[in-house]
Amino acid sequence: MTAVHPAEKNHWDTQDVGSTASGGGAVETHPVRRRRRRRLTGATFIPWLFLFPAALIFLVFKFIPMAEGIRLSLFEVRPFLGDIFVGFKNYATILQDEKFLTASWHTLVLAGGQTLGAMLIGFFLALLLEGHAKSLWFVRSAVFLPVVAATAVIGEIWRLFFYPAPEGFLNEVISWVGLGPWEYIHNTDTSLVSVMFVGIWKHAPYDMVLILAGLAGIDRQQYEAAAIDGASTLQRIWNVTLPALRPVITILLTLAAIRGLRVFTEVYVLTGGGPAGSTDVWMTRVYTTAFEQSEAGLASAGSVLLFLVTLVLTVSVQWYRRRKEAR
């Protein structure tokens, strides 16, 4: 209050003195000032009070670590010896590192394959299970369970299924149709596909729910019109259903693919990046660099690079979406 008081006095002074030239202006500034004061005391303060817990947690556990990560990425981190500033050397090292390059390739394949596969299976599940019947609701609930189970749990059970001997669970199953035995995650040729398969299995039901929501929004009369025109089921799906779902599918595909770039837990619990680095992805590489090789600077540079890629992709997707919506 004391800080406001002299200024207020001053204000009244100027109004008194400058009544000839700026009298009108003074009358105008008066309400503006009062509004500002009220904002500072009540209307601004109380909202920020309510926002304070979130702001504090985000500051300490998101933004400070982010800033710290960027700082670390420019240093050679030597615990107890003092860090040395190395500029962009860590970035250069990572971008020339054979293992990181392989890992980035694996990440792209895994994110892309998993996203597409989950969407495709999710689409078929949605077509199969669309409807109001109680039994369908039950089946949908059951099929959805992999989504809620923790990735670590799913990893353990699939590891057992992937038991490489001919007596292994999955090998038994595929032998019924004359396939196998395969070695799944234990063979460098099949390990990445096996990890992808588990990812598809976990994420497909999630996509199913979203596609079901999209399907529910389609005007039934369009189907009837198509049926009257003599379109087959396949033609109806292709010409009516898919175009109606396209906006949902496009956005979900891109967002899921971006999220897929950060894949860690699935790979870590299933294979730990092995065998022989055949499933190593960007984040497992970063983890190994940081916590097993104790190269915090290098690993931070890896994290920052991942962040930049996801940032650029997310912003461009949002921008593209806005532009489309604006049209």
Place this chain on the structure above:
Amino acid sequence: MSVNSSRFDSAIGWSTRPDAWVGRGIRVLLSALAVILFCGPLLVIFSGAFDHNPDPTQLSVFPDNPSLINFKVAGENKIWDYLANSLIIAGGALLLQLAVSVFAAYALARKKFRGQAIALLVILATMMLPEEVIAIPLSLVIGDLPLVHVSLKGTLLGVILPLGAWGFSIFVMTEFMKEIPAELEEAAKVDGAGELRLFAQIILPLCKPALGVIAVFGFNMIWEQYLLPLIVAADPSDYTLTVALLALRSDDMVGTGIVLAGALLALVPSLIVYLSLQKSFLRGITTGAIKG
């Protein structure tokens, strides 16, 4: 031509007439296949956990030799301690997350203030910074909190606090609170209700459906955490149940059955939460999840 409306309950046009038994048969068969494919693996966890000495080559949907021995041995491997860690983290972080989200959403949805747009942008930015991206510096920050210089390494609080605020929950709650008509608030103000009473007695009770949504999503997100508890742990006794599974499996003295008993204990809480709040979960996916 009479196209009855029930035929287009679905995009495929699955017939619901009793005489169309071929179509119905195909649908039943495929549905059964889907259930086996997506639920079967989880059922195998159940049977394996209760099976005396399950061999990884002889997994089945029903235990051959039911017993509780796996849980007993798992108990000797401190599985209940891990479960307790997980449950305390889930409970604590969820309560914190709910409170923080509701408070923040109240400000964002019911108030107009300077810096509102910036606040929204900042919260959006946090969603670009998941644990994976900031894992390394986060582990340093947790080991030495800024200003207060307290280490949370090896504590449950070290996992709980970073999970205490989640942009997704704040956004879902904000969207919901925006829908509450302003007249209610004004009427309460006329009656002389203060800011806190307004929040606690008018707005909060109306938010119950949204609370269900963010609770089930929050629980799922917390239970799914893997990297965070891994980097916060100072030694294996700090592990959550999900993180401990890998350590259990890597131990040659521990058999498959014990790992599956642990996996089952990690699975059951998520099943309970999902099955009891299923409607909230599905509503959350279809209304809010597209934003994530």
